[in-house]
Amino acid sequence: MQQDPAALRTHLQSEMGIITWPELQTHFARGVLLAVTDPLDLLEAAMALVKDDRDTVEEWLRSGTLQRPDTDHARDWEIRRPRFQAVVVAPWVLVKESAH
Numbered sequence: 001m002q003q004d005p006a007a008l009r010t011h012l013q014s015e016m017g018i019i020t021w022p023e024l025q026t027h028f029a030r031g032v033l034l035a036v037t038d039p040l041d042l043l044e045a046a047m048a049l050v051k052d053d054r055d056t057v058e059e060w061l062r063s064g065t066l067q068r069p070d071t072d073h074a075r076d077w078e079i080r081r082p083r084f085q086a087v088v089v090a091p092w093v094l095v096k097e098s099a100h
Helices: 005-015 021-030 042-050 054-063 071-080
Strands: 017-020 033-036 083-089 092-097
Touching (some): 005 042, 005 083, 017 021, 021 033, 021 071, 021 083, 021 092, 033 042, 042 054, 042 083, 042 092
Parallel strands (some): 033 092
Antiparallel strands (some): 017 083
């Protein structure tokens, strides 16, 4: 079933929120956390996952703009305690460090 891109974008935007590392630790431990890095937009990544755009997602994973965080990320986040923008695209939790 095709979803209207504008409606999908609006829905995902309404689901986005700010979250902290302690709130993300469980998701990290379950292996369902994906980190979005510049220049990739969190919303763009979420839309590609919803649309099951495997080629694009695989390219982002190869290039590092979409990452499965590892223990080095977790240690860094534990020390720095950044805030993240987040959105759930089941089973994934997508996050991007907030600039604020």
